[in-house]
Amino acid sequence: GQNIDQPTEMTATEGAIVQINCTYQTSGFNGLFWYQQHAGEAPTFLSYNVLDGLEEKGRFSSFLSRSKGYSYLLLKELQMKDSASYLCAVRDGNYQLIWGAGTKLIIKP
């Protein structure tokens, strides 16, 4: 079957750096997405990786290794507003999105 694994919850300190990992096993691969979802709100797009390597976008970076079935989202200079759930999703060989359960990130002052 297809599977996306990410930690359920992480805690970090304001101003610090945190890395949220995502491992996947899917039937085919056509890209990996990271979304941010604040409590009670809709998911919003953060990043997209389809080739190996690092994609940087301001304080957020996303890394992909297709051979290892692995990605991470790196958040730098954490702010209180970064407290949210971070969803990893993989587009499989049929171009269907498979979603992880999400990682709840708690930022402490």
Place this chain on the structure above:
Amino acid sequence: TAGITQAPTSQILAAGRSMTLRCTQDMRHNAMYWYRQDLGLGLRLIHYSNTAGTTGKGEVPDGYSVSRANTDDFPLTLASAVPSQTSVYFCASSEGGQVTEAFFGQGTRLTVV
């Protein structure tokens, strides 16, 4: 810019009753999706539509039906609600094809009692 609008925002529904969740987008996206989100689980695809006039079944389609009469609207109908359909429902859209990002509505919180 409205993006995607869902209605209602929340609803309490008696088991056995029917209900239609509405979804409208103004971005002229070809593809639209209905997901349900339950605690501890990832978003699960209920139904999708790659273009107006076509629909397809997702991972958890049982008990739900959809229609896509035009580009903008993609309603989701529960014919006879059951308590296990208590969930948060998200409608989403994307340009389709070799898709990049999906845009989500604000969600409908449905409680079936």
